[in-house]
Amino acid sequence: MNNETCIHGGISPVSLLESLHHSQGGSGRHRCPTCAFEEGFIVGSSGKWKSYDDYSLSIIDPEKCPQGSIAPSIVLKNLGENQGGAGRHKCTNCAFKQGFEVAILENNIDNIQLVLVKAPSVKITKKKRRFSPSKNIDFIEKELKNKHLGLLGELLVLHTEKKYLCDNNRPDLAEKVEHTSVVRGDGAGYDILSFNLKDEEKYIEVKTTRSNISRPFYLTSNEIEYSKLNNDNYFLYRLFDFDTNLNVGKYYKVQGDLYTKLNLEPILYLATPK
Ligand SMILES: [Zn+2]
Numbered sequence: 634m635n636n637e638t639c640i641h642g643g644i645s646p647v648s649l650l651e652s653l654h655h656s657q658g659g660s661g662r663h664r665c666p667t668c669a670f671e672e673g674f675i676v677g678s679s680g681k682w683k684s685y686d687d688y689s690l691s692i693i694d695p696e697k698c699p700q701g702s703i704a705p706s707i708v709l710k711n712l713g714e715n716q717g718g719a720g721r722h723k724c725t726n727c728a729f730k731q732g733f734e735v736a737i738l739e740n741n742i743d744n745i746q747l748v749l750v751k752a753p754s755v756k757i758t759k760k761k762r763r764f765s766p767s768k769n770i771d772f773i774e775k776e777l778k779n780k781h782l783g784l785l786g787e788l789l790v791l792h793t794e795k796k797y798l799c800d801n802n803r804p805d806l807a808e809k810v811e812h813t814s815v816v817r818g819d820g821a822g823y824d825i826l827s828f829n830l831k832d833e834e835k836y837i838e839v840k841t842t843r844s845n846i847s848r849p850f851y852l853t854s855n856e857i858e859y860s861k862l863n864n865d866n867y868f869l870y871r872l873f874d875f876d877t878n879l880n881v882g883k884y885y886k887v888q889g890d891l892y893t894k895l896n897l898e899p900i901l902y903l904a905t906p907k
């Protein structure tokens with residue numbers, strides 16, 4: 634697993650630690666986000682609260698980080714010191730919240746309603762390029778901050794795939810379903826390795842937002858190239874209207890070469906001087 638064990642023996646996914654924003658303030662300053670993740674997970678697993686929103690209202694000593702994640706001051710103060718690894722100087726409030734939400738999802742995963750809908754067809758009209766760099770950057774930042782929502786979406790798809798295989802008398806295949814982005818890290822070109830009932834591999838990329846069906850989403854060139862090379866076995870699952878409080882969400886599927894199946898606009902290049 635691509636997890637990190639902190640010096641206190643706590644375990645959390647590296648990709649989550651990396652996605653946390655820096656924070657040098659509050660009671661969680663220089664404390665261990667891995668332990669914060671675990672603390673959040675333990676509280677969330679208790680089953681006392683239906684959602685993080687519910688829980689955060691009940692905290693008697695709430696402390697808020699700049700991104701609005703609330704955690705109990707007493708918990709933050711009691712975390713061990715941590716000055717190393719991917720979680721160095723990262724926000725413990727956000728780590729706590731993420732642990733909490735992963736636990737809530739795992740507790741409720743059988744009750745979450747994921748409804749499959751038809752993929753919309755969007756006609757793009759060629760318009761003159763408008764330069765609005767700040768707008769684009771805001772958009773990218775928001776998506777990146779949403780990494781933990783992405784993990785929740787992946788966990789949900791993982792569960793749905795396993796359940797489908799078990800319901801169709803293939804527990805052997807369900808056993809082999811892999812959370813690739815966690816086990817092998819980002820960059821594989823897909824998030825989940827699953828199977829169809831003919832024993833063929835399925836590569837699933839999951840894109841999750843809380844917003845509606847028409848919201849554009851980001852893909853890496855890796856993901857698009859992988860879809861081209863594995864045309865027949867590649868699936869994009871687009872989760873939207875995802876509400877972790879109500880346990881509902883919708884999704885549509887796009888199968889095959891994403892170069893031909895999607896409208897794509899390049900907005901980031903990796904550059905070096907020559
Ligand atoms: Zn720790």
Ligand SMILES: [Zn+2]
Pocket residue numbers: 654656698699700701702724725726727728
């Ligand atoms: Zn934070």
